[in-house]
Amino acid sequence: MALDQIVDGLSEVSCDVLVIGGGTAGPMAALKAKLKNPKANVVLLEKANVKRSGAISMGMDGLNNAVIPGYATPEQYTKEITIANDGIVDQKAVYKYAQNCYKIVEELDSFGIRFLKNENGDYAVKKVHHIGSYVLPMPNGETVKKALYRQLRRARILISNRYMATRLLKSADGRIAGAISVNTRTAEMLVIKAKAVILCMGAAGRLGLPTSGYMFGTYENAANSGDGYAMAYHAGAALANLECYQINPLIKDYNGPACAYVAGPFGAFTANNEGSRFIECDYWSGQMMLEFYNELLSGKGPVFLQLKHLHPNTIEEIETTLHKVERPTRGLFQQGRGVDYRKESIEMHISEIGFCSGHSASGVFVDDNARTTVPGLYAAGDMASVPHNYMLGAFTNGAVAGVDAMEFADNHDFAEFDAADVAVERDRVMAPTKREDGIPPNQVEYKTRRLVNDYLQPPKVTRKYELGMRRLAEARQDMQEHMIARNAHELLRALEVQSIMDCADMAVHASLYREESRWGLYHWRTDFPEKDNENWFCHTLLSKQDGKMTSEKRAVEPYVVPIADDEKDLYDKQRIRATA
Amino acid sequence: MPLASYQTSVPVVVDDAKCIADKGCTVCVDVCPLDVLRISDMTNKAYMAYDECWYCMPCEADCPTGAVTVNIPYLLR
Numbered sequence: 255m256a257l258d259q260i261v262d263g264l265s266e267v268s269c270d271v272l273v274i275g276g277g278t279a280g281p282m283a284a285l286k287a288k289l290k291n292p293k294a295n296v297v298l299l300e301k302a303n304v305k306r307s308g309a310i311s312m313g314m315d316g317l318n319n320a321v322i323p324g325y326a327t328p329e330q331y332t333k334e335i336t337i338a339n340d341g342i343v344d345q346k347a348v349y350k351y352a353q354n355c356y357k358i359v360e361e362l363d364s365f366g367i368r369f370l371k372n373e374n375g376d377y378a379v380k381k382v383h384h385i386g387s388y389v390l391p392m393p394n395g396e397t398v399k400k401a402l403y404r405q406l407r408r409a410r411i412l413i414s415n416r417y418m419a420t421r422l423l424k425s426a427d428g429r430i431a432g433a434i435s436v437n438t439r440t441a442e443m444l445v446i447k448a449k450a451v452i453l454c455m456g457a458a459g460r461l462g463l464p465t466s467g468y469m470f471g472t473y474e475n476a477a478n479s480g481d482g483y484a485m486a487y488h489a490g491a492a493l494a495n496l497e498c499y500q501i502n503p504l505i506k507d508y509n510g511p512a513c514a515y516v517a518g519p520f521g522a523f524t525a526n527n528e529g530s531r532f533i534e535c536d537y538w539s540g541q542m543m544l545e546f547y548n549e550l551l552s553g554k555g556p557v558f559l560q561l562k563h564l565h566p567n568t569i570e571e572i573e574t575t576l577h578k579v580e581r582p583t584r585g586l587f588q589q590g591r592g593v594d595y596r597k598e599s600i601e602m603h604i605s606e607i608g609f610c611s612g613h614s615a616s617g618v619f620v621d622d623n624a625r626t627t628v629p630g631l632y633a634a635g636d637m638a639s640v641p642h643n644y645m646l647g648a649f650t651n652g653a654v655a656g657v658d659a660m661e662f663a664d665n666h667d668f669a670e671f672d673a674a675d676v677a678v679e680r681d682r683v684m685a686p687t688k689r690e691d692g693i694p695p696n697q698v699e700y701k702t703r704r705l706v707n708d709y710l711q712p713p714k715v716t717r718k719y720e721l722g723m724r725r726l727a728e729a730r731q732d733m734q735e736h737m738i739a740r741n742a743h744e745l746l747r748a749l750e751v752q753s754i755m756d757c758a759d760m761a762v763h764a765s766l767y768r769e770e771s772r773w774g775l776y777h778w779r780t781d782f783p784e785k786d787n788e789n790w791f792c793h794t795l796l797s798k799q800d801g802k803m804t805s806e807k808r809a810v811e812p813y814v815v816p817i818a819d820d821e822k823d824l825y826d827k828q829r830i831r832a833t834a
Numbered sequence: 835m836p837l838a839s840y841q842t843s844v845p846v847v848v849d850d851a852k853c854i855a856d857k858g859c860t861v862c863v864d865v866c867p868l869d870v871l872r873i874s875d876m877t878n879k880a881y882m883a884y885d886e887c888w889y890c891m892p893c894e895a896d897c898p899t900g901a902v903t904v905n906i907p908y909l910l911r
Contacts, residue, residue: 257872258872302866302867302868302869303864303865303866303867305864305892306865306866306867306890306892307867308867311867311892312892312895416869439869466909466910467909468887468907468909468910469886470887470888472888472889472910475867476867476868476888477867477868507910508906509910582891583889583890583891583904583906586889586905586906587906587910587911590906590911591911691835691836692835693835694837743869743883743884746869747886
């Protein structure tokens with residue numbers, strides 16, 4: 255049987271805890287669940303291959319948010335993340351992360367992942383954030399996936415590669431019952447009954463369209479098509495603050511990170527065309543991105559990451575890290591253009607939009623135990639709502655989810671789902687394979703994502719959003735009635751397009767709901783240009799209620815770490831002021 | 835509407851002389867996060883079947899014989 259040929263099949267298996275997504279949070283969640291109860295069955299389901307899947311496919315150049323004793327305290331970190339998010343933070347989850355992450359760093363160290371240490375043997379933490387120091391370089395960061403995989407094998411986690419989860423199953427009383435998935439190479443369907451399910455399915459990184467002419471950018475792993483957001487939505491889980499988009503400063507055309515977090519601590523900085531600094535701090539926040547945007551439009555652009563003023567040895571050190579880990583093709587790209595960091599600055603640009611709480615705050619709503627609003631359903635990593643949680647947050651919150659989910663599974667039996675739900679989903683999944691003639695998935699995807707760029711990229715204009723909504727509805731109709739998939743690989747892409755379409759609709763809905771501007775460029779509404787703390791100092795939760803997309807307000811939980819009035823706007827002061 | 839395919843130069847290049855897919859190796863096909871590599875029915879060597887790459891490099895890094903090269907494709911260069 256040739257790969258990609260469609261096989262019509264349906265089978266069913268069961269496990270105690272099902273982890274969906276084998277990138278960063280998923281492996282850690284699976285490992286912790288299994289260690290919590292070694293007798294239980296833990297299945298790790300992955301759309302690609304756990305060996306090389308997710309955002310850290312080729313490793314990572316450093317921890318961006320490590321709270322290391324002696325350098326920072328959980329209180330400081332919680333305060334910084336609260337301020338960076340304009341105050342819209344449930345601090346409990348952030349504080350818990352900050353308390354737990356050092357243990358995870360030590361555990362990763364014991365797996366063989368090395369972190370930069372100084373001559374005294376202490377972790378060499380660097381400053382990138384506006385206020386505190388939390389960045390810890392990883393000189394052998396390319397080993398992360400291999401080290402994780404070893405642990406998974408040792409713990410006897412059941413790994414199922416090349417299965418894409420498409421929908422969650424629930425019981426009549428609303429408890430999680432499992433998931434439906436499809437093999438990406440044969441289109442055979444697999445129902446997995448589970449007592450608890452953990453979603454670790456990454457960002458919605460294929461929402462806006464890169465301008466390169468290719469559909470896939472180089473920043474997010476293009477497998478991160480927002481499937482987790484879509485699945486959580488259709489299961490009735492609440493999604494938080496989706497209007498707080500993720501937008502990044504990336505290398506122009508390459509569409510990947512430059513990366514200021516690596517180079518900044520050595521003295522590199524973001525400069526305008528005059529070679530001057532214009533932002534106080536290179537840490538990614540909506541306020542920083544707004545100044546970046548303003549500079550590009552002011553006539554003082556292009557904007558660059560500047561290294562050429564540094565000592566040649568320092569540049570060499572930065573270059574080695576940048577060209578070896580995370581995105582090794584960075585080096586190839588710069589070589590191809592003849593860019594030598596010693597002589598020339600790196601031209602930067604603003605990315606298209608996405609959802610990702612790894613860097614902003616848009617994710618499936620979770621509490622400090624990684625629980626979503628659906629009993630038995632958990633989420634961690636880039637798709638869960640703990641803000642700015644980066645790779646270490648995915649590991650740390652993945653661990654929290656794994657332990658809590660296993661406790662849930664130990665105390666519950668399998669929930670019963672309706673077999674009709676599986677039949678309905680099977681029809682939906684296979685529909686593009688049943689058509690003789692129609693539109694291929696890549697064209698539906700291109701059109702959808704072009705509409706996202708044309709109508710949804712901030713600044714957000716109400717009229718544009720209303721038009722975008724109409725155009726997207728037309729594209730959705732085409733997708734539902736005319737999209738074809740001629741083999742299993744095309745079916746994988748066809749299913750991803752449906753996730754992208756759902757995310758685009760959610761982006762519109764969430765953005766129109768919050769009638770104020772907040773988080774700098776991430777939610778700049780020209781029709782409501784001011785921050786309105788009186789009416790909008792709250793989370794927004796989006797969910798499917800009676801089949802309809804609905805948004806509501808949710809109060810910010812009382813702070814664990816108080817913020818003084820004169821600290822609240824520290825991230826609003828990103829632009830460098832001219833001094834006499 | 836009928837479908838046509840259009841020409842595109844792909845980033846992943848496999849050196850057939852070095853590739854040992856004909857001996858049963860499937861490493862690059864296995865690790866690719868976007869599942870775009872396949873073994874050719876005609877040559878029994880690995881090749882890029884779908885132009886859907888994000889230039890992440892596991893295919894090149896994990897190839898046991900150094901047969902795979904990831905290039906920056908034309909439009910990105």
